[in-house]
Amino acid sequence: MTKLIYEKSTPGRRAVLLPASGVFEKPLTDLLPEKFVRKAAPALPEVSELEAVRHFVNLSRLNHSIDTGFYPLGSCTMKYNPKVNDAMASLEGFRELHPYQPEEQVQGALEVIHTLQELIGEITGLPAVSLQAAAGAQGELLGLMLIKAYFQSKGEHEKRRKVIVPDTAHGTNPASAAMAGYEVVEIGSSSRGLVDLDALKAALGPDTAAIMLTNPSTLGLFEEEILSVQKLVHEAGGLLYYDGANLNAIMGLVRPGDMGFDVCHLNLHKSFSTPHGGGGPGGCAVACRPHLEPFLPVPHVTKKENRYTLDWDRPQSVGKVKGFYGNFGILVRALTYILAHGREGLTQVSRDAILSANYLKEHLKVAYKLPYQQPCMHEFVLSGVWQKERGCGTTVIAKRMLDYGVHSPTVYFPLVVPEAMMIEPTETESLQTLDEFLEIMMRIDRETKENPDIVRNAPHKTPVGRLDEALAARKPNLRWKPL
């Protein structure tokens, strides 16, 4: 077991010794009010610089990351994040900016935001864009706030209180609708895993504010009846929200705006390749039709006579949803990604993502149950029910994958598939990596027949083995005490 850095501490050992300060005549502690002065030195670990470096580098090597191994975590788009994005975001002119600098000093940064807004407008077919939200779920909330503000402005909010969400939607969709104060109406899906039009018709009415559609759905399936869905919802006077978090499934191929949607969000930290997985920072674009534009957050970056300005004068705006103008470094990375790929490149991204997923799906369906047979988009969902009959359900298959050095897929989601394994290879993996993964999955399936115990007791090679997950969640032991 790795020692904590406190356990490596040796009294008196130091990394960097600073010379005495020449600025103050008295010790700094004499200048502070008595009650703020420490009575005892803080209990910090005492280690040399080399010990500190080794400690943290070794810890970092215990992590699985996209830079160290295959990471097919469905719906999360764990693809390669080109290092040039980071190089651009750390250019001095961007890095040294202060968010309160006057507009005339930050024209370049405002141009970055404005250019990205325009490009996202092109990519989605929805011309009015805000980049303020910091995560997909926050973008969903903002989108619903726009819808609510729109109906309020028309005096219809009181009667339109329901948001329809199919059971194949991402879990954040119903949560965001509830956060925005709406009543969530769940509708089931057809035998092919698509929106059930009869269920939709039955749910629609004069009380419908919107439908939130994840497309492709969490089954990785494109909604074939999307134009009928659009027509039905608009005829009922509702609006359509498109969850485009996983835009690498459709980018350059189809656009939410052309499908008739009113508002959508894109996760910049998925399709547009900014790093994620450690909880942020993220970035989100919310794009909408002109009738929702007046409600977008302030300040909105606009261009007037070749100057970029922060427009606060938007009386119908829903206000601010985040400090300043969004996560600027993420916006620089996303713009770099889009410009580096260009129109053809972005389309190729989607084609490759779809091809990789279908390649894996077609090979794996002989060993793992595939509940929905039609071609998938950027991901697909298998069911571990055959392996479960041999006493090796999805939980242990996922843990066994760790022994072979790959990250597990998203498991037990979506809920409509028992023993679900949601696999998203992404477009950045080579054919060799995909083949290695197939080999691992086939080997694990053989193990469930020939040596099920090795699967049941996995993982065997990770730094930490089986944890009592319930105990860890209910009674987390987070405090280190000296031995």
Ligand SMILES: *Cc1c(COP(=O)(O)O)cnc(C)c1O
């Ligand atoms: C990831 C994801 C979200 C949520 O995005 P966060 O940035 O994690 O809040 C929403 N919808 C879909 C389809 C997603 O894949």
